[in-house]
Amino acid sequence: MIKLGKKDILGIQEMTTDEISLILETAESFLEISTREIKKVPTLRGKSVINLFYEASTRTRTSFEIAGKRLSADTINISASTSSVVKGETLLDTARTLEAMNPDIIVLRHSAAGAPHLLARMVRQSIINAGDGAHEHPSQALLDMMTIKEKKGRIAGLKVAIVGDILHSRVARSNIYGLTKMGARVVVAGPATMMPRDIERMGVRAYTIIEEAIADADVVMMLRIQMERQKQNVFPSLREYAQHYCLSRRHMKLTGPDAIVMHPGPINRGVEISPDIADDPACSVILDQVNKGVAVRMAMLYLLSGGNE
Amino acid sequence: MDNRPKIVMDSDGIERCLTRIAYEILEKNKGMDNLVLVGIRTGGIYLALRLQKRISTIENGKIPMGILDVTLYRDDIAKSGKKAPLGKTDIPFDLTDKKVILVDDVLFTGRTIRAAMDALIDFGRPKMIQLAVLIDRGHRELPIRADYVGKNLPSSLWEAVSVNLLEKNGKDEVVIEEGT
Numbered sequence: 001m002i003k004l005g006k007k008d009i010l011g012i013q014e015m016t017t018d019e020i021s022l023i024l025e026t027a028e029s030f031l032e033i034s035t036r037e038i039k040k041v042p043t044l045r046g047k048s049v050i051n052l053f054y055e056a057s058t059r060t061r062t063s064f065e066i067a068g069k070r071l072s073a074d075t076i077n078i079s080a081s082t083s084s085v086v087k088g089e090t091l092l093d094t095a096r097t098l099e100a101m102n103p104d105i106i107v108l109r110h111s112a113a114g115a116p117h118l119l120a121r122m123v124r125q126s127i128i129n130a131g132d133g134a135h136e137h138p139s140q141a142l143l144d145m146m147t148i149k150e151k152k153g154r155i156a157g158l159k160v161a162i163v164g165d166i167l168h169s170r171v172a173r174s175n176i177y178g179l180t181k182m183g184a185r186v187v188v189a190g191p192a193t194m195m196p197r198d199i200e201r202m203g204v205r206a207y208t209i210i211e212e213a214i215a216d217a218d219v220v221m222m223l224r225i226q227m228e229r230q231k232q233n234v235f236p237s238l239r240e241y242a243q244h245y246c247l248s249r250r251h252m253k254l255t256g257p258d259a260i261v262m263h264p265g266p267i268n269r270g271v272e273i274s275p276d277i278a279d280d281p282a283c284s285v286i287l288d289q290v291n292k293g294v295a296v297r298m299a300m301l302y303l304l305s306g307g308n309e
Numbered sequence: 310m311d312n313r314p315k316i317v318m319d320s321d322g323i324e325r326c327l328t329r330i331a332y333e334i335l336e337k338n339k340g341m342d343n344l345v346l347v348g349i350r351t352g353g354i355y356l357a358l359r360l361q362k363r364i365s366t367i368e369n370g371k372i373p374m375g376i377l378d379v380t381l382y383r384d385d386i387a388k389s390g391k392k393a394p395l396g397k398t399d400i401p402f403d404l405t406d407k408k409v410i411l412v413d414d415v416l417f418t419g420r421t422i423r424a425a426m427d428a429l430i431d432f433g434r435p436k437m438i439q440l441a442v443l444i445d446r447g448h449r450e451l452p453i454r455a456d457y458v459g460k461n462l463p464s465s466l467w468e469a470v471s472v473n474l475l476e477k478n479g480k481d482e483v484v485i486e487e488g489t
Contacts, residue, residue, distance in 0.1 A: 029378065029395040038431045041381040152345075302381075302395075 004303040008120040008127040011136035013179040020178060024146050027292070027299035033070055034294055043072035044305055048103040052094070053130070054080040054110045056228075059265055059290060060130050060139070064107050064260060067297035068286050073305075076103070091115060092122055099123040105304055108132075126304040134168050140264055141174035143184060143296040147289050148219055151260050156183030159256065161213045163245060164223030164272060165194040166206075167234075171264045172223055176202050189213035190223075193234040210245050217255045221262045222272045238271055248274040260285045302308065318460060318483035320475075327356065330365035330441055333457050334410055343436070345407045346374040348398030349425055352414030353377075355476040356443055360412060375400035377411075381433065382424035391469045404433035410457075412473035415441040419453035444483060446470050 006018060012020070033041055049068040053061050061077060068075035080086070084094065090109065098106065107128045108116045113135035120127040131137040149155055160179050166172050166188050179186050180203045187209040188199060199206050207213040214220050225241065235241045247261065261273065261283045269275050278284055316328070338344055341364055348357030354376050360376045378396040380386065411425055426438060441457035446464040462485065464470055469488045475481050 026395050029397050043381040
């Protein structure tokens with residue numbers, strides 16, 4: 001018998017390699033369900049999953065919703081812009097109200113780092129962090145690791161280059177925790193203004209020049225420039241950023257053979273990745289990532305359901 | 310009382326049972342037209358593979374075989390935090406209008422077979438589902454019976470019956486012992 005020994009999935013930082021492997025292996029068995037004509041199994045019949053999203057999201061929210069539905073759970077979506085949040089209700093009051101309706105799992109996205117952790121302490125439901133500020137985005141890192149494992153056959157020993165706005169990126173942080181735990185060598189690259197000062201304490205090498213970072217890389221992971229988080233000007237213009245950091249054909253000669261290119265989406269075409277690379281099936285695995293996302297989230301919901309008894 | 314595990318069927322016994330079941334399947338279905346095998350994880354897979362080999366040899370053709378993991382269809386899954394490791398389901402053919410021979414090692418309460426039938430029907434509309442098991446140990450909790458039985462093994466509820474197979478346990482035998 002297997003068991004994920006926790007009530008919540010809040011971040012990759014507090015997960016063990018066994019727990020990560022368990023989720024990835026379970027997710028592999030869920031892939032097949034999405035290829036069936038009837039894409040549904042009765043496993044979570046009668047369970048309810050609330051997607052509580054305080055930030056805009058298409059793919060993560062849709063992915064969690066599809067994952068829940070394919071397991072026969074009832075999924076309810078609440079987005080801040082159309083809820084009592086606009087009337088001034090606090091996160092905790094909203095959560096307590098929802099708790100009183102007895103859902104089983106709450107999937108939370110919030111712009112404040114630590115919001116899911118706070119919720120997890122305050123309510124008895126299982127909480128899944130679907131992105132909290134610039135802190136963590138565990139389901140994204142898990143689906144990225146699943147994609148890498150499928151395409152490369154392993155994670156340990158690979159060189160993974162993460163390029164872009166490291167400072168604001170929860171995707172980068174979760175991936176750094178996960179990939180280094182699973183034995184990959186991670187390097188990061190981005191403008192100095194987008195690089196946390198003590199990033200190397202996370203066990204990665206930091207570069208400001210993309211060419212140096214991606215040399216011999218097996219995986220190149222491009223990050224989205226988060227326009228909504230650019231309060232202060234960290235670079236002069238998008239054009240200048242693109243000139244230095246946009247992944248294009250010429251870069252692919254520097255990487256290791258058969259390197260794969262990843263992006264968590266949504267893509268700013270021509271800013272982070274040139275369109276010919278993003279659309280090149282020989283290296284781009286961007287749509288594979290989306291496909292794996294549903295299976296990984298099914299695994300997360302499945303393993304958390306049933307409580308801790 | 311003797312609490313040691315008792316071997317109730319050895320390697321030769323298992324082989325003979327499977328040979329007989331292969332012939333019975335072909336006799337009842339008048340050949341292997343439209344016939345497919347589906348093994349239930351994990352013991353059923355190896356038994357289905359062995360039946361596939363026999364039937365294919367007897368009939369001089371290849372009978373399709375699929376693998377089914379019924380974990381997601383179990384009726385006790387949502388109640389417990391503990392779960393059996395989820396295996397892959399792989400049925401690489403359409404089940405609609407096929408005669409499906411479901412294969413498992415031990416038939417007990419019938420709940421696994423109930424789950425398996427629900428799963429199969431999600432894959433298409435089989436013309437017929439038949440059940441082949443190596444051991445029927447009784448104690449049914451659902452109105453389910455097997456079409457092909459290797460051996461009827463009367464047992465008490467607190468006994469454990471295990472089918473060990475070369476492919477997963479290193480040797481072929483059926484063992485009955487006092488449960489813990």
